Amino acid sequence: MEPIFTHSLRLFADPSRVVVRPFHISWQGTSSRTQRLVGEVLRMSAQQARDELQEVLRDFEARHWQTRRVFMTRYDEIEAQLGLDGSKIGDEKRQLIGAYFCHEYSYAAAALMNPSVVPHYDQSGMPRGSCRILMSLRAVGEGHISSVAFREGIITSENKLKLAPEPPFATATDTHGDEDEIPQGPVTVHRHRDSTLSGTVIFPITEAQSKGLEDLRLVKFAHDDGAAEWLGTYTAYNGSAIQSELLRTRDFRAFDLVPMTGPAARNKGIALFPRKVNGKYAAIGRQDGENLYLLTSDTLTHWEEGERILEPEYPWELVQIGNCGPPIEIDEGWLLLTHGVGAMRKYAIGAALLDKDDPSRVLARTAEPLIAPASENREGYVPNVVYTCGAMKHGDSLFIPYGVADSSVAFAFVGIDTVLAAMTPAESVEPRKRASA
Structure with a gap:
């Protein structure tokens, strides 16, 4: 490759x-x-x-x-x-x-990791071939509490990246609700009216989120009527239990944080497709801690168990696999970035190609990682880990922001043709023999 x-x-x-x-x-x-x-x-x-x-x-x-x-x-x-x-x-x-x-509060004192990226809601003034981007980041601070931070920037057709200056001061979102009661269930938080998005942090607000908002996977979602909404799935953690929740926004000033229901919502790592598929909302999730499943639903907030579509196959992913963000639509199908865990709990990033009309069909997958920990990106808060919560298509390339050892965030560009050429067709892969339950 x-x-x-x-x-x-x-x-x-x-x-x-x-x-x-x-x-x-x-x-x-x-x-x-x-x-x-x-x-x-x-x-x-x-x-x-x-x-x-x-x-x-x-x-x-x-x-x-x-x-x-x-x-x-x-x-x-x-x-x-x-x-x-x-x-x-x-x-x-x-x-x-x-x-x-x-x-x-020092919101990024301990770690900065697991970014996702989407096209920015404001593309005014962009020259041809350039795109304004919006990144989410998982920031970990005092008490090992995770919050969501944002960063804006521009990528060009020459694979150049420029991030908007980070403001010297940051502000936290807050609710407009009852001061005496901890919010429960769905809640709306608001960006301060004078704060930039790059200077905004979303902190846990409900009891279910009290110990962290983890691994936001953002996607620009196209509704049936053509309207765009930015959606993000994340894990709410209260110190003992987890649940999947949904962030919804159309303007990045008000953010709805909505608990998800159903058996699939009890697990981490759900990632939404950017549009309905065959009249259904669709997502990729890991329901058993080991394999990847295709989930479908009539609503965005309730998810039943899905259909298993990917299992660990190669040495670099034998412990478990998971998604690395929402599937990306390309001419050839749905390009899904994955992560695999191998020996010594080493995390690497790979990819799979799903059929565009029937995403339960895996057309091909990478036999080797696209990005793996190496000498220059293995040391940190959690060593031997590279991980992303979402990439985006830009022209003929993928732009991939990714966390390194839970201590920093790096950025990569790779040609989509390069990724496809590195894949092994699914029909030539001998499925791994598994004992029946």
Whole structure:
């Protein structure tokens, strides 16, 4: 196989990347704590409140974007919850109240990994052959909690990549709901009105998500009426149980986070096709921790058990296989990036080709990995792992962002013809003998 072009750019975990998050103190106890804390600030003299606010600003204003406005936004939420009359409270006390209901969090201190990529929702001003892209990344911070970060950029017909400058300050999404109750079930979170997408982080918000939002697999989905919606499947983790959930957005300002139901939703790694297939929503999932299945459904949020279509076959994937993002439609069929786990728990990236009209038919697959850990990309937080949650077609190439050892994100371009040429036709593959259950 021709060599894959690997871009020199890398993104790394960075403990200096901090964000101001809402601190929902009533979630730690009762709403009386919120009322007591607000009351303490209101009882301060004007000078005392001014002094306390200045101390907060000395410590944090240089580290965060529009700190005063973030504090005021947080105050507005508390005011609505408690029925306060802001006209009788000075700006300094309102900002100080907001500060007491915020906290700073280093969201990518431990790891940065498992990216996915889709065409950006705004392609205005792009020259021919170039495409604005939008990447999601799994960022791991304090308490090993995973969140979703974003990064925008441009790729060109010459396989050049340029990422938009990362803003010095990041902001967290938040709900507009009840301050006293932890949200349950479906929830909508909102990007701060003045924040760029590259400076936005989606944190766990419900009990089911409390320990992490893991491995978002984004896809630009074409509905039957031609409307586009950006969908993403991810794993919600609460410290003991997992469930698959669905992110939905049309504007990347409001994000619906919706739990998925059905037997398939109890597992990790569901990836949606970018359109319906034969009148059904379709997805690839791993239902038994080892093999890949084709799932179909009449809705986007309920998934029954599917049909097994791929099993571990080659030495580099004998432990287990899984998908590496949504299937990509090409002339020859559905191109599915896969990951395989081999000896010493080494993760590598391969590919399979599925029939366009009947994706349960595997036409071909790679006998060797496309991307595997090597001397320059094996060390890190979790060594010997390369992994992606989604690539995209750009012209005649695939653009593949991928995580390296859970510590950095690298970027590769590979010709689609090169990938297809590296595949072994399925009819020439002798299925591995398996003992019946």
